[in-house]
Amino acid sequence: MHAQLGDRLLVESPVTGVTRRDGEIVGPHHDDGAPPYDVRWSDTGEVALVFPGPDAHVQHLVREEAPVQGPSAGVPSAPVVGQPGDFGRRLATVRRRRGLSIEETAGRARMSPQYLAYLEQRPSEPGIATVLRLADALGTALVALRGGDQELPPGQGQALLHPRSTDLSQDECRALLSTHGVGRIAFTTPHGPAVLPVNYDVMDDAVFFRTVPGSAPAGAVGNEVAFETDRIDETMSCGWSVLAVGPADAVRDPEVLRRLQKRAHSQPWAGGARPLWVRVPLTRLTGRRITSADR
Numbered sequence: 001m002h003a004q005l006g007d008r009l010l011v012e013s014p015v016t017g018v019t020r021r022d023g024e025i026v027g028p029h030h031d032d033g034a035p036p037y038d039v040r041w042s043d044t045g046e047v048a049l050v051f052p053g054p055d056a057h058v059q060h061l062v063r064e065e066a067p068v069q070g071p072s073a074g075v076p077s078a079p080v081v082g083q084p085g086d087f088g089r090r091l092a093t094v095r096r097r098r099g100l101s102i103e104e105t106a107g108r109a110r111m112s113p114q115y116l117a118y119l120e121q122r123p124s125e126p127g128i129a130t131v132l133r134l135a136d137a138l139g140t141a142l143v144a145l146r147g148g149d150q151e152l153p154p155g156q157g158q159a160l161l162h163p164r165s166t167d168l169s170q171d172e173c174r175a176l177l178s179t180h181g182v183g184r185i186a187f188t189t190p191h192g193p194a195v196l197p198v199n200y201d202v203m204d205d206a207v208f209f210r211t212v213p214g215s216a217p218a219g220a221v222g223n224e225v226a227f228e229t230d231r232i233d234e235t236m237s238c239g240w241s242v243l244a245v246g247p248a249d250a251v252r253d254p255e256v257l258r259r260l261q262k263r264a265h266s267q268p269w270a271g272g273a274r275p276l277w278v279r280v281p282l283t284r285l286t287g288r289r290i291t292s293a294d295r
Helices: 086-097 102-109 113-121 127-139 170-177 253-263
Strands: 008-012 020-027 036-042 047-049 056-059 163-167 181-189 192-203 208-211 225-233 236-248 274-279 284-292
Touching: 008 170, 020 113, 036 236, 086 113, 086 127, 102 113, 102 127, 170 236, 170 284, 181 208, 192 253, 236 274, 253 274
Parallel strands: none
Antiparallel strands: 008 020, 008 056, 020 036, 036 047, 163 284, 181 192, 181 225, 192 208, 208 274, 225 236, 236 284
């Protein structure tokens, strides 16, 4: 018996030949496709290590082949890999942020690397037990891995039993700001206060973000503004925030613009050409961190 990723394992009655159970092979353990296999059973959605008996056989997946042109025409190409689903994208993103390989994560989650790769690379909805093991292996919350918190504002978890709030030093604030990411710019407009999210970078003791001339964020130029960024750990109910206050001005120096373009750590999520760089010097810098007093 030999099988590949995506084939189905059918277990039939030895008397009637009726299929009693079937599942998708999500983790071959040998390169030649020999048993055992990790099988996701269709009736429960759970994954189990299976050593097929004489009442089982493999139903091979019909694999598409991409058209080939040129001198290699006629030679079968590799199977077309499916596009990952939302769960797979979230899983891969969290794993990479933790700096873990597929093999390391699979070992922590007690599953085969082939099955983990399958979850990341193809549309999948694994059972709750599998998601719990992955969440534990990656140090994240189950709801976050399943995407259930995507439309919820952060901070809805339970507060710590004994929280401790501490002020951050100037050096700590600068170090946290320099992790880059998304922050919020706040300033007063002719229509009242405005708070807008922006992708930002830090250079020369200032916060920089880029936008489009005439856009809402561009209205910060010429105003005293507040810039805030934070990180919140929903699972542990702790986090930090940093607030910078200073006058915003447009960057016009060609050398500074060249350096910003060269060292930009992130691309604006909104996309498109954003030629206007805005600088907010760290004139006043404060920050706070919330942790458990028991730690």
